[in-house]
Amino acid sequence: MLSKKQLFTRGMLDISPHMLSVIPFGIICGAIGVELGFKPYLVYAMSLIIFGGASQIVFLQLLSGGASSLVAVASVGIINSRHLLYGAVLSEYLEKLSLIKKLLISYFVVDQGFAESNKFFKKNRSEKFLHFHLIGTGCTLWFCWQIATLSGIILGSFVPEELGLKFAIPLTFIAIVVQDLKKIDHVIVMITCGLSSLLFFDAPFKSYIIISPLIALFVAALLLRLKK
Amino acid sequence: MTLASIIFAGILTYFTRMTMIALISRDMLGDKIKAVLEYVPSAVFPAIIFPAVFINDYGTFIEMNDPKLFGALVAVIVGYFSKNIIATISAGLASYWFLIFVVFN
16 A cells, blocks of 8 residues: 555656656747737736646637637637546546545646546556545646746747647657557547547637547447447 | 636636536446546547647648658657657657758758
């Protein structure tokens, strides 16, 4: 049985390699905000209040492109609706926590943290303080995201766009799912999701980001039925 | 005005994170649903990967010789065999940079 501190540290260690892409992306996020002409404190407030990488950039781009606040807010909600799926997966492991702890931990649920903690949870179901792993990944991501976006706001256009650092984002997610390419059912689900996301890319409010996972999960359900 | 919309967007985002964790209890999810939820990472992350690789900044499909395609392929191969996150990301970025700064320059 691991202690709370050991689990927290393990979470920090498991998520730290992803900082290789999270930090550059955070810097870009901050820099874009200032470049688009938003007040620095507002750009930073987003990292604190929304705390969701891609949705922050979309939010800024929509507002600066003249979209109404309603459209911008709705888009953030739809982009981030994928967290509902993460929550459904995590609920099983966080069930025994008090409501207040659940409410606090929820703030720290982020893509990469969910992915790494979920991998750890699956292998260590019997641990008593599992949620400390999620707090470890979440806090590390939170801290790095705040520092990175702040640096981006300060550095502004000093970050050379030619480097194409945005490309680190798909790479970090490739690193997360690549081992599942060994399983044919997962490959089918991934390809379904990927192709749907390209097909529905122009759907309103960036909704491809939730439409394609739902289609892929439907295919997963069909596959499970076939397996039996 | 903008701060208010940031706060609304933040509340909405927080609700997407909190709803399932706070409201679902073990009995509410049957075994079938749990089995499907096993696929969530594979069903969600390609929706981030594919558009970031195959669609460029202007919202159109990339050419077949786009450096991103090569970088992603290298990352998949290195990631598959190394099982190492840092190696995957660095290999993808390095091959991408090699193409844009050395080959296509």
